[in-house]
Amino acid sequence: MINRYRSPYPNYIHQLFITPSKHLYALKDRRLKWQDKAMEVKLDKIEGADKExxxxxxxxxxxxxxxxxxxxxxxxxxxxxxxxxxxWKKKSDFFFHGVPEHVIVPTAVSSKYPEVRGWLEQLGVGLIPPSSGFQAGIHQVRTWENDVANSISLHSYLEKTPCTLDNISVNLAKALRMANDGEINRPGVRMSRKQLWGMQVENRPPIRYME
Structure with a gap:
C-alpha cells in the first residue's frame, strides 16, 4: 500500500479526474457559457441534470x-x-503517453464505473484510493477549468463568433499544450511539466505503451 504517494519518476503514479464543471455549461444552440455562481453537480447524477x-x-x-x-x-x-x-496511447501531436504503475481513482469515479477496477487489474496497474494528499490534485482541475474558460473567451474575442461544443476542440488542444509548456510552480524547479515528464531519472523503467 502506498500511503504518501511518493513517486520516484514520471509515469509511476497517475491521478484520474472525471469532474463536472461548476461553472461551464452548454446552451441549446451548443454555445458554451460561464456562470459565476458555482453549480453543485454530482457525477453520479449528472445524466439527469437540467442543464448540459x-x-x-x-x-x-x-x-x-x-x-x-x-x-x-x-x-x-x-x-x-x-x-x-x-x-496512455502514443500520440503524434502530444507528448503525454504511457501506462503508469499505479492510478489514483476518486471514489465517485470507481463507484459510477466499477468496471475500471477489473480493467486496471488486467493491465497490471495498481489502483490507489484517494486520501488527503489527493486534494493537491484538485487545484490542477480548477486551474484547467480556468484555462478552458480563457480559451472560450479568447475564441469569441478573436474570431468574433461564439465558442461552441463544435469548435472548442482546437482551442482545448492549444490550451493543453500551453499548460504543459508552462513553468511549474515548485520551489527550486525551473522546468515545464513537459520537461519534467521527459526527464531521465535513475531506475526509471522504459515507457509501457498502450496497445
Missing part, C-alpha cells in the same frame, strides 16, 4: 504534474476506460 454541463476528463502524472485532458458534457459522457486508453 461540461465534464472535465483529466489524467495527471504525479511526479511532473504533466497532464492530458478532454472535455465532454453530461449528454456525451465516456467511460474512464475509453478516456485512459486514449490518454
Amino acid at each position: 454541463h461540461v465534464v472535465h476528463y483529466i489524467v495527471a502524472d504525479h511526479t511532473s504534474a504533466a497532464f492530458y485532458a478532454e472535455m465532454r458534457t453530461n449528454k456525451t459522457l465516456m467511460t474512464p476506460i475509453e478516456f485512459l486508453m486514449r490518454a
Whole structure:
C-alpha cells in the first residue's frame, strides 16, 4: 500500500479526474457559457441534470504534474476506460503517453464505473484510493477549468463568433499544450511539466505503451 504517494519518476503514479464543471455549461444552440455562481453537480447524477454541463476528463502524472485532458458534457459522457486508453496511447501531436504503475481513482469515479477496477487489474496497474494528499490534485482541475474558460473567451474575442461544443476542440488542444509548456510552480524547479515528464531519472523503467 502506498500511503504518501511518493513517486520516484514520471509515469509511476497517475491521478484520474472525471469532474463536472461548476461553472461551464452548454446552451441549446451548443454555445458554451460561464456562470459565476458555482453549480453543485454530482457525477453520479449528472445524466439527469437540467442543464448540459461540461465534464472535465483529466489524467495527471504525479511526479511532473504533466497532464492530458478532454472535455465532454453530461449528454456525451465516456467511460474512464475509453478516456485512459486514449490518454496512455502514443500520440503524434502530444507528448503525454504511457501506462503508469499505479492510478489514483476518486471514489465517485470507481463507484459510477466499477468496471475500471477489473480493467486496471488486467493491465497490471495498481489502483490507489484517494486520501488527503489527493486534494493537491484538485487545484490542477480548477486551474484547467480556468484555462478552458480563457480559451472560450479568447475564441469569441478573436474570431468574433461564439465558442461552441463544435469548435472548442482546437482551442482545448492549444490550451493543453500551453499548460504543459508552462513553468511549474515548485520551489527550486525551473522546468515545464513537459520537461519534467521527459526527464531521465535513475531506475526509471522504459515507457509501457498502450496497445
